[in-house]
Amino acid sequence: MSSLPLPPSLPALFTPHLPPSSSPPSSRPFLTLTFATSLDSSLSLAPGVRTTLSGPASKTMTHYLRSQHASILIGVGTALADDPGLNCRIAGCASPRPIVLDPRGRWGFTEDAKVLQLARAGEGKAPFVFVGGGVEIDEGRRAVLERHGGKYVVMGTDERGRFAWVDVLAAIQREGLGSVMVEGGGEVINSLLRAPENELVDSVIVTIAPTWLGQGGVVVSPERTGEPVRLTGVEWHPLGEDIVLCGKILR
Numbered sequence: 001m002s003s004l005p006l007p008p009s010l011p012a013l014f015t016p017h018l019p020p021s022s023s024p025p026s027s028r029p030f031l032t033l034t035f036a037t038s039l040d041s042s043l044s045l046a047p048g049v050r051t052t053l054s055g056p057a058s059k060t061m062t063h064y065l066r067s068q069h070a071s072i073l074i075g076v077g078t079a080l081a082d083d084p085g086l087n088c089r090i091a092g093c094a095s096p097r098p099i100v101l102d103p104r105g106r107w108g109f110t111e112d113a114k115v116l117q118l119a120r121a122g123e124g125k126a127p128f129v130f131v132g133g134g135v136e137i138d139e140g141r142r143a144v145l146e147r148h149g150g151k152y153v154v155m156g157t158d159e160r161g162r163f164a165w166v167d168v169l170a171a172i173q174r175e176g177l178g179s180v181m182v183e184g185g186g187e188v189i190n191s192l193l194r195a196p197e198n199e200l201v202d203s204v205i206v207t208i209a210p211t212w213l214g215q216g217g218v219v220v221s222p223e224r225t226g227e228p229v230r231l232t233g234v235e236w237h238p239l240g241e242d243i244v245l246c247g248k249i250l251r
């Protein structure tokens with residue numbers, strides 16, 4: 001796969017918003033929430049539809065962000081819709097460990113999944129798939145995953161069949177992964193932006209693309225469980241025709 005050139009100015013712009021390179025041991029991983037949105041707050045044209053929003057410059061930034069995290073997390077809806085690679089395509093950069101939240105065991109991947117193709121080629125890592133305790137794991141699929149260096153991680157779920165975010169972060173920490181870049185999709189982002197879960201978010205980096213996707217898209221708009229969620233310490237960085245918003249959630 002062709003690699004993306006890293007503009008020399010990019011790292012300095014984003015370093016203040018990324019996991020510190022050396023820090024005292026922490027009780028949970030550093031969490032960066034990052035995604036690309038349209039002007040009408042959509043992530044994609046419809047659930048299950050892969051939709052390109054980032055232009056080339058902000059896409060390179062996303063790959064740089066991937067290189068700066070130990071892990072990258074998506075929901076199974078994104079795994080099913082996008083068949084993502086979840087690696088870093090900047091030459092010489094380390095790829096993060098993909099984590100897929102799949103509480104009901106819906107992800108029926110084969111070894112043709114892009115993330116596994118990349119792992120086989122040494123261009124990425126195989127995923128850790130977090131499944132709910134009640135899921136009957138297909139042994140063939142478990143073997144495929146483990147052959148590539150991935151695995152299933154079994155987790156408890158709440159009455160709605162969800163994982164608690166504190167449990168997700170504790171499991172990531174147990175795997176020795178000190179940081180996580182949460183990339184989407186809609187359910188994952190909205191469940192993390194609501195209070196009190198948003199206390200777990202250390203940094204927010206949003207690419208805003210100059211387009212309206214129209215009604216019917218997968219929208220970022222968290223359930224209102226407290227005060228409006230506002231960013232502070234904000235920086236706006238134009239990248240190509242997009243603008244990238246960085247900040248921290250105001251406590």
Ligand SMILES: NC(=O)c1ccc[n+]([C@@H]2O[C@H](COP(=O)([O-])OP(=O)(O)OC[C@H]3O[C@@H](n4cnc5c(N)ncnc54)[C@H](O)[C@@H]3O)[C@@H](O)[C@H]2O)c1
Pocket residue numbers: 034035036037042043044045046047048049050051053074075076077078079081082101102103104161162163164165183184185186187188189191218
């Ligand atoms: N523009 C972007 O940056 C971006 C990023 C990612 C995905 N997307 C798009 O978003 C769409 C997918 O979004 P979506 O909302 O359908 O799916 P999603 O990726 O958020 O996955 C939803 C599923 O993840 C699991 N999940 C989510 N939160 C959980 C929690 N707290 N505990 C346990 N499980 C949890 C559940 O099984 C849920 O059904 C796709 O169209 C994709 O292309 C866009």
Ligand SMILES: Nc1nc(=O)c(N)c(NC[C@H](O)[C@H](O)[C@H](O)COP(=O)(O)O)[nH]1
Pocket residue numbers: 035036050051052053054059062074078082083084085086087114183184207
């Ligand atoms: N930054 C960003 N801009 C976009 O326009 C877009 N659609 C995504 N979507 C994020 C989601 O996690 C996708 O699944 C991966 O972007 C798939 O991409 P890869 O195959 O891993 O390169 N992310």
